[in-house]
Structure formats: C-alpha cells, structure tokens
Amino acid sequence: MLDLTLEEISIAINGHFIKRNKDEHFVKVSTDTRKIEKQSIFFALRGENFNGNNYIEEAVKKGASVCIVDEERAEFANLQCNIIKVLDSKKALQALAKYYRNKLGLKVVGITGSNGKTSTKDILAAILGEKYSVFKTKGNFNNDIGLPLMILELDRSIDIAVLEMGMSNLREIHLLADIARPDIALITNIGLSHIENLKSRENILKAKMEIVDYFNEENTLIVNGDDDLLKDVISEQYKIIKTGLDKYNDLIASNVTLFKDHSEFEVMGEDTKFNFSLPMLGKHSIQNCLLCLQVGKLLGISMKEMNDGLNNIEATSMRLEIIEEEKITIVNDCYNASPSSMKAAIDVVNNIAENRKVAILGTMRELGDESLKAHTETGLYAKENNIDLLLCCGQYSEGFKTGFEGENCIVFDSKEELINSLKDLIKEKDTVLVKASRGMKFEDIVSELRKIIL
Structure with a gap:
C-alpha cells in the first residue's frame, strides 16, 4: 500500500487537477495499461512510438484511480478518475519516487558496475534478509523509469531497499542517485560495456562514480579493489572500503576453492577467520559476494548470519x-x-x-x-x-x-x-x-x- 495522499502526489509532482473525485485509494503505480491493476496511479509516459495520454480511457476502465497526464484533452472530463496535469509525465514519475523515498526514510543500498550488478543484488538481499526486511530491484528495472517504479513499490514494512542502477551514458546514474539517494553504494567493476557511447574505460568509471554524487561523510562507497581502475579511487568527502582477493584490500577472501556447484573461501573477522560457502560459481562471484559481506558488516550482521543468508539466494535466471x-x-x-x-x-x-x-x-x-x-x-x-x-x-x-x-x-x-x-x-x-x-x-x-x- 502506497503511503501517500492525493494532495501529496499533486504537490510532489508539481501538478494541477484537471478532474478530481472522492476516490483517494491507490495501491500501485503503473505505466503500462496492459498490466494495470485496480486502484493504480497511471503515469501516461511518452516514447518514440507511443503516447500514454492516448490510453487514459483504457486505464480508467481497468481500474486506475489516478492518472498523471501531460496533455489536456476534452474527453478527460467525462472520466470517473482523478486526473493530474504535469509538464512531463516521466519527470513527474521521478519526482514522486524521490519524494516517496525521502518520506519513507528507509536505508538504500545502490549497486552499479559494468558486470555483476544483478548477481550482487541477489547475494546482498539474501545476506541482509537474515536480519532485516529487504526489497530488491526486480529484473532489470534499473533505469530512469524502472528505478522510480521500484521505489514506488516500497512501503513501511521494508527496512532496506537494494536498488540496481544501470546506465549507457554520462549523467544517467547521477539522475538515479538523486532519486534514490543511496546511503551505501557498491561498484562491482569497470569493464567495456557501453564503451561505444563513452569511448574509454576512464569515462565508464566517471559514469559509474556518479552514484556518489550526493554522498557526504555519513555515506560509504564499497568497491571491488581487484579492479585496476577502482583500486585507485579515493575521496575525502565520504568513506571508501575496498574488497577483493588481492591482499591490499580492506576485506579479503583467502583459501578460495571452486567446486562444481559452489565456491568456498575464508574471510578475516574481528579476531578470527570465518569459512563461507557461496552457491555461485567463479572467482568473480566471490568478488561480488565480498562487496555484500562488507555491507553486512556495516549493518551489524554477524559472519554466521551472513553465511546462513547465502543459502537463501534467489538468483535471477539465465545468469550462469x-x-x-x-x-x-x-x-x-x-x-x-x-x-x-x-x-x-x-x-x-x-x-x-x-x-x-x-x-x-x-x-x-x-x-x-x-x-x-x-x-x-x-x-x-x-x-x-x-x-x-x-x-x-x-x-x-x-x-x-x-x-x-x-x-x-x-x-x-x-x-x-x-x-x-x-x-x-x-x-x-x-x-x-x-x-x-x-x-x-x-x-x-x-x-x-x-x-x-x-
């Protein structure tokens, strides 16, 4: 259930009512009339080949109680629905998500990187789930529309939101970071994905580092210190912790053994080593797992609890x-x-x-x-x-x-x-x-x- 009033929505998105009725019940947000549910807020988005304003009548027939539009049409007056007019429906969606994230006041962990974002998200949600109520990004809802939709699925039962952030160019993660305002950020690696747009790995690093654009001394960035570019990241504005297999990292995996169906490794705790068993394959999975273990440490989860959590990973399909x-x-x-x-x-x-x-x-x-x-x-x-x-x-x-x-x-x-x-x-x-x-x-x-x- 969305913890929002109709008045809050209107103010958050800087909109004005074209039509208002007494129905202020809404439980979900939708941008697709093919999947809309009753008592939804429908955002009429535009794309190259579609205009959501053309589907307002269909949205209302299927049960939308609020429609956010960026056109004003005569036929809207006959619909039994709250209709709010804004300048840009997509920007309104993003503004509402930013407002809602701030209102809920929960903790947000943002994840980005060239590879391994989704696997890291799955590992982290399992680890944190041993102690907290956790929400994680569904599928690949990690862009300027998908991330706001994920935030608007949250409610007060959630302690921590694990949100994946993708990009294909500069300034895109900057926008996502503004909306989600992560307390902790993870960067898995800097590869060649999107180099067609960004031209160099150094520019890819710059784009990924936008995840910390709103960080201060209370925030923590955790990076894969085995990556040749991430290992040199420094800051005086926020905390940086580096994890990996290399001995120069802050959190290190040692005695790594790779089996046919899982991986095993040791991590040094406060005064002893702890043996972890990860039901994923490859050294890259251990590197991703170490990022998550460091988050768990920051949030007060014991080594044993984190290892227990690894048994509950719900992995996204078609990934190894x-x-x-x-x-x-x-x-x-x-x-x-x-x-x-x-x-x-x-x-x-x-x-x-x-x-x-x-x-x-x-x-x-x-x-x-x-x-x-x-x-x-x-x-x-x-x-x-x-x-x-x-x-x-x-x-x-x-x-x-x-x-x-x-x-x-x-x-x-x-x-x-x-x-x-x-x-x-x-x-x-x-x-x-x-x-x-x-x-x-x-x-x-x-x-x-x-x-x-x-």
Missing part, C-alpha cells in the same frame, strides 16, 4: 545457471555478455567440466570501436583456456574465429542454422556454455539443447 541434463551439462548465461563476463563464464566451464568443453557464443553489443578486438580476444581466451569446440554466430563472429584459430571454431550465418547443427555437433557428456548479449535471445539455443536426444 547450471542445467544438468541426462547426457550433457548446459551453462546457461544468456542474460547478457561483455568481454569480462565472457571470460568469467569460460572460467566456470573450465572448473566444472570433466569431459569436452563447448562454447556457443554470440555478439557482445555496445562495444563500438573495440568490438572486433574484444571478440578476437575472447576467441583467444577460449582457445587458451581449454575450450574444445567454439560455435558462434552474429556480428563479429569472425573475430571469435581469428582469436580461436583452427578448424574447431565454426561460424554460422544465423542462430537458426546453428540450432539445426546442434544434434550433429554436441556429444554425450559435453559441457556446453551458451552466452551472448540479451538481444540475440540465445535462450532459444538452450531450449533446443535440452531437447537433444544423444
């Missing part, structure tokens, strides 16, 4: 999901792809596979001038790290082939052609990695692999 079929093992990592996450996934395959290792890779997008080089280096990494067969399709697949070299790299003209060849190429007991940027929808390949009868 191990699927044990009767005759093959599939590593489903189809959610997204970047050079660093490709290499991390290949490392995982190396760690869990007992027989032949196959990688099915697709395009890594938004790498700009670095695209061909990044695909070539990924192909070389696969070759040097024991991938036996590389199957690829999509743009820059020739880069994969150049890096991998040899006849055990096959480039297909289309995803469909690759799928049709799976039955002839995949063998019993293979471990098969499937990974590409989200738009390639490589989960279709995973579905076909699961149907193969060898």
Whole structure:
C-alpha cells in the first residue's frame, strides 16, 4: 500500500487537477495499461512510438484511480478518475519516487558496475534478509523509469531497499542517485560495456562514480579493489572500503576453492577467520559476494548470519545457471555478455567440466570501436583456456574465429542454422556454455539443447 495522499502526489509532482473525485485509494503505480491493476496511479509516459495520454480511457476502465497526464484533452472530463496535469509525465514519475523515498526514510543500498550488478543484488538481499526486511530491484528495472517504479513499490514494512542502477551514458546514474539517494553504494567493476557511447574505460568509471554524487561523510562507497581502475579511487568527502582477493584490500577472501556447484573461501573477522560457502560459481562471484559481506558488516550482521543468508539466494535466471541434463551439462548465461563476463563464464566451464568443453557464443553489443578486438580476444581466451569446440554466430563472429584459430571454431550465418547443427555437433557428456548479449535471445539455443536426444 502506497503511503501517500492525493494532495501529496499533486504537490510532489508539481501538478494541477484537471478532474478530481472522492476516490483517494491507490495501491500501485503503473505505466503500462496492459498490466494495470485496480486502484493504480497511471503515469501516461511518452516514447518514440507511443503516447500514454492516448490510453487514459483504457486505464480508467481497468481500474486506475489516478492518472498523471501531460496533455489536456476534452474527453478527460467525462472520466470517473482523478486526473493530474504535469509538464512531463516521466519527470513527474521521478519526482514522486524521490519524494516517496525521502518520506519513507528507509536505508538504500545502490549497486552499479559494468558486470555483476544483478548477481550482487541477489547475494546482498539474501545476506541482509537474515536480519532485516529487504526489497530488491526486480529484473532489470534499473533505469530512469524502472528505478522510480521500484521505489514506488516500497512501503513501511521494508527496512532496506537494494536498488540496481544501470546506465549507457554520462549523467544517467547521477539522475538515479538523486532519486534514490543511496546511503551505501557498491561498484562491482569497470569493464567495456557501453564503451561505444563513452569511448574509454576512464569515462565508464566517471559514469559509474556518479552514484556518489550526493554522498557526504555519513555515506560509504564499497568497491571491488581487484579492479585496476577502482583500486585507485579515493575521496575525502565520504568513506571508501575496498574488497577483493588481492591482499591490499580492506576485506579479503583467502583459501578460495571452486567446486562444481559452489565456491568456498575464508574471510578475516574481528579476531578470527570465518569459512563461507557461496552457491555461485567463479572467482568473480566471490568478488561480488565480498562487496555484500562488507555491507553486512556495516549493518551489524554477524559472519554466521551472513553465511546462513547465502543459502537463501534467489538468483535471477539465465545468469550462469547450471542445467544438468541426462547426457550433457548446459551453462546457461544468456542474460547478457561483455568481454569480462565472457571470460568469467569460460572460467566456470573450465572448473566444472570433466569431459569436452563447448562454447556457443554470440555478439557482445555496445562495444563500438573495440568490438572486433574484444571478440578476437575472447576467441583467444577460449582457445587458451581449454575450450574444445567454439560455435558462434552474429556480428563479429569472425573475430571469435581469428582469436580461436583452427578448424574447431565454426561460424554460422544465423542462430537458426546453428540450432539445426546442434544434434550433429554436441556429444554425450559435453559441457556446453551458451552466452551472448540479451538481444540475440540465445535462450532459444538452450531450449533446443535440452531437447537433444544423444
């Protein structure tokens, strides 16, 4: 239930009433009439190919009790609904979320980084859930519309909101930080994602660091100190804590052991070491986990409670999901792809596979001038790290082939052609990695692999 009055909403978004009735009951916020529920506040957003003001009548029919519009139309007068006019519906949504976050006064942890944001969010929510009532960003609702919608799902039963913050250019996280005002911020790493827009990793770092634009001495930034750019971050305005596998970090994992279905490591506590078991794979997952353990320490959660919390991770699907079929093992990592996450996934395959290792890779997008080089280096990494067969399709697949070299790299003209060849190429007991940027929808390949009868 939203803890807001109609008057508060109007003031927060600097709007005026076109129509007002006695219905002041609202429980949710929506921007999509296809999913709207009764007693919702509907924001009529605009996009390149749509205008939410055209759907006000439909929203009211489906039960919206408040509509926020940025056009004034004669037909609105006949609707049985509160209608508030603003200059810009999207900015109004953001303003209401900022007001609401401030009103609730709960603690907010913001997470950003080139890779690992969602996995880190899942780990942190599980750890904090041992002691607090926690809300975490759903799916990839981490942009200038998604984040406000997440904040407007909160209520007074929540102690801590774990909010993911994404970006594709400068000033975007600055806006999100203004809305969410995180008390603690985490940065997972600085990779090549969005280098097409930002041109350099240094600019990507600058964009990610916008998460601290509203920080003061009461706030804490926690970064992956193993990252070559993040390890040098300093500030006199707020606290910085660095975590990782390198001995120079403030919180360090030692005695790391990687198993087929989990990872184990030790962390030094106040006066003793504690053994952690993380049901995720790869060293990168341990680096993400350390960020979360540091948050737990700041918020008074014991080492034992945090380790117990790791057993309750609710992981987002298609991120290094191990699927044990009767005759093959599939590593489903189809959610997204970047050079660093490709290499991390290949490392995982190396760690869990007992027989032949196959990688099915697709395009890594938004790498700009670095695209061909990044695909070539990924192909070389696969070759040097024991991938036996590389199957690829999509743009820059020739880069994969150049890096991998040899006849055990096959480039297909289309995803469909690759799928049709799976039955002839995949063998019993293979471990098969499937990974590409989200738009390639490589989960279709995973579905076909699961149907193969060898």
